[in-house]
Amino acid sequence: MKTKLSLVMVLLLAVIIFTLQNTEMISIRFLFWDFSLSRALMLFLVLAIGILLGFLLGTYRGSGYGNDPGFPQWKDNDRRDV
16 A cells, blocks of 8 residues: 555656646647647647547447457457457
């Protein structure tokens, strides 16, 4: 338990240092939207979107809907999950 708490504290410290070093405002233009936000917030948003997409694709794959021959990279020659 003590090592887990220590690891959480180290990761929290790393996040705080990262946030303090990336406070510069950046401009984002996408289609007709134009907005500004800090670099750290942008990186966290991109990370969150990536995690969400990975979760959704993993759920799709595990649900059985993705078990069609259109995804041969998920099956070996004996039709077993890779």
